[in-house]
Amino acid sequence: MTRKSVLIIGANRAVGFNLVKAFIADSWEVTGTVPPQARVDKDPALAELEKTGIKILELDYLNEGTIERAAIAYGNRPLDILVNLGGPPPKPKHWYEQTADLMAEQFGVMTVGPIITAKHFLLQLERAADAKIVNVSSSFGSIAANTFGFFLAYRAAKAALHQSVLTMAREWEAEGRKVTTVCVDPGFLAAHSRSWDGGGDMNACIACLMRIFERITPKDNGAFLL
Known part of the structure; x- marks a missing residue:
């Protein structure tokens, strides 16, 4: 029996690394990505x-060439789940601390990167019978739920991700594509660091995400799941 396959972007980070272990435990064929700089820096997280x-x-x-090369390196194998994880923490806090470069970088990492990755891995996803793209996002991207402000760049990038995923979902439906793409909120975690120093419980987060992966259906296409 052929094992199902998952690709985890940002597999050397806290949530990503723990998802790797969870999928291995469930006998999935797991592929993970790391930034090219991780090898240059001899990142201990990469060694783990x-x-x-x-x-x-x-x-x-932030480099589409690396995304395209990763898709080529993955090969023509079916891809059942693509997990888009990368992203900086929600900083700086105040609106007046934002800069053009910082906002452009956060938009590039949290909005553009996941969409371009989905584009380049679409052929492999369409080789799977029930392919899913899971974009790990945040409720900070919700306009309606923004009751106290702060974290402008982070919120804007996540809101743009939600709109981009929904737009892609509607276009794919019209094109007859059978790939389901959603956004999910893993809760408040130190997802940007391998060290565990954030709020929430990592084990509970991973268990929740694994349940979400299992229950996603085509009816959820474009949705933001909690």
């Missing part, structure tokens, strides 16, 4: 990821 034995690709959300 290598110990899992999964296939590791290099991918930088």
Whole structure:
């Protein structure tokens, strides 16, 4: 029996690394990505990821060339789930601390990167019978739920991700494509760091995400799931 396959973008980070372990435990064929700079810097998180034995690709959300090369390196194998994870923490806090470069970088990492990654891996996704793209987002991207402000760039980038995913979902439906794409909120976690110093419970977060992966259906296409 052919094992199902998952590609986790940002597999050397907290949520990503723990998802790798969870999918391995469920006997999935797991591929993960790390930024090219991780090898240059000899990132200890990369060494830990290598110990899992999964296939590791290099991918930088801010460099489309690396995304395209990662898709080529993955090959023509079916891809059942693509998990888009990368993203900086929700900082700086105040509107007046934002800069043009910072806002452009956050938009590039949290909005553009996941969409371009989906584009380049679409052929592999369409080779799977029930393919899903899960974009790990945040309720900070909700306009209606923004009752206290702060974290302008982060909120704007996540809101743009939600709109982009919904737009893509509607276009794919019209084109007859059978790939389901959604956004999910894993809760408030230190997702940008391998060290565990954030709020929430990592084990509960991973268990919740694994349940979400299992229950996503085509009816959820374009949705934001909690």
